[in-house]
Amino acid sequence: MLSRAAVLHRRFATAVRFHAQGVPTEVLKVEDIGLLPKSLGQHEVALKFLAAPVNPADLSMVTGGYGIKAALPAIGGNEGVARVTAVGPAVTSVKVGDRVIPAVAGFGTWRTEAVAKEAEVLAVSDKIPVEYAATLAVNPCTAYRLLADFAKLSKGDVIIQNGANSAVGQAVIQLAALRGIQTINVIREDQHYGETVEHLKGLGATIVIADHYLGSADFKRLIADLPAPKAAFNCVGGQNGLEITKVLARGGVSVTYGGMAREPVMTSTTALVFNDISLRGFWMTEWAKHAPVEERKAMLSELAELMAQGKLRSWVETHPFSDFDAALEKVVNRSTKRKVVLLME
């Protein structure tokens, strides 16, 4: 016997899938994935997706360069937010009407509907815009962990980061500023440089600097009045990542969470041997696999609350799900600095 709630309106679902790994613009196809099942299992939930971002990491998974390989054919997208439309008889952690986000990587969020196990989703605040909820689980959480897990950072301390206008970088700036931690932010100098500097300063950045100044006398003068950074956050690599490790305080740590330059991560023998720095890596997916669910929920609540209060903002642009190809092009061509989020309704 199934409860009423578990009897689904049978609907067609649409998804963006790939049947082989390859160039995203070639292998990703908007497809009808068929009818949802007629009823839910004991611990299943039915979901109607509201929003999902197109992240660079999602595209790495499509090309095959990511730490997770998808079973093919696969639905793209790892992040998103959905509304619970029905629950199986034994479901206790969420109820119909709740907003949820995937608790696991590789969910396949570029779709209109889904049926999932209760354990595969986490309830999330409905006090924040859907495009914020859809992008809460990876980037703001990565920023949170970077600031929490690698160095003991207190009011007045300094961190340095490259790719500072990335979604993680912007969250780092805001979360650091809320705690009185000063940030040295390295970005590329492009045609939007002035605008980006203003934006990051508006978020609370202490110093914003173009990457070609790294290692220069000007750079040394600019940071001379600040304590040496206790931590560096690197999502670029190559020469840029090397330079930010050279200004670390004795015993400082450089944490890599991305590799936009597609070059090796570098540091100097001198920094490692004589200045006792260390290099670490961070991957939110791996953290989430091992962290107690209560710790993760508490972090998500804290971040959502900051968003609801306007203290943690994201630079987002939204596209209707029906315009998937246009949204994808913007991410592939890096023609926007904003996070690209698909809206499903």
Add this chain to the structure above:
Amino acid sequence: MLSRAAVLHRRFATAVRFHAQGVPTEVLKVEDIGLLPKSLGQHEVALKFLAAPVNPADLSMVTGGYGIKAALPAIGGNEGVARVTAVGPAVTSVKVGDRVIPAVAGFGTWRTEAVAKEAEVLAVSDKIPVEYAATLAVNPCTAYRLLADFAKLSKGDVIIQNGANSAVGQAVIQLAALRGIQTINVIREDQHYGETVEHLKGLGATIVIADHYLGSADFKRLIADLPAPKAAFNCVGGQNGLEITKVLARGGVSVTYGGMAREPVMTSTTALVFNDISLRGFWMTEWAKHAPVEERKAMLSELAELMAQGKLRSWVETHPFSDFDAALEKVVNRSTKRKVVLLME
């Protein structure tokens, strides 16, 4: 009133000094450094040097590229062994006739005689050859700490190291073999390649491989039967150091203790982010500054005992102190793979 033991025979002392930082063959001069003082202070000891090595790190200190800057004019040499010829009235930790090694960096060991504070020397076994005693404090101790402090290594575990025929590398091979730890040893392929391979295998090396094989399919096949290495020891840097981090086990650590290639230390974003490896540095001088003296003494005793038993051998060649220039040339030109040790008597 001075005790009899504290009244010195007044002797001339000879030393190799530099009055300015620069090219070692140009700035290092054998000089008469004058008469020793007529008597010893309460906590002073008089030393007659027996042997001292010429290490690459000593030369870095002469050129100015080392983590310690010498006060000029400075006597070269950080390591060595001396005999205590007289002690001040309050000295308790060593007695006349004892062999001692410097307890501190920057001692200036390229000399025939010295007066030092009791706390600046450590007694050392007289059961081992002087050329072993003179080279005990840095390289074998570095190998000891590399194996002890960075990864939990048990019987059957594997480490990988480059510069494996360095003095540290050879000590790592022997100490690892004594504990049942397997070693993958990367060396350069030069005209002495065959001889070096045989030598390292004779010390207990599991696998010895030329560096140009790193990253190749052959290399992967060669190490396929071993567990993935839990630790990498890097004294080279550049591409070589990058490749050895790529084969580390999940959560493995790469420890840099030298930079012979004079290139940045590199790893990959993938290894850091998806394989959770870390990069650390090790500097014996810094360790010695912070370690309890009893821990250091215990390590020195253990290593000297292994040497006395023939279980820890060094590849050493000796030169009379009067031939300093010839000895220096051999180190500068890297025309020997052996550790170059000066004999003062």
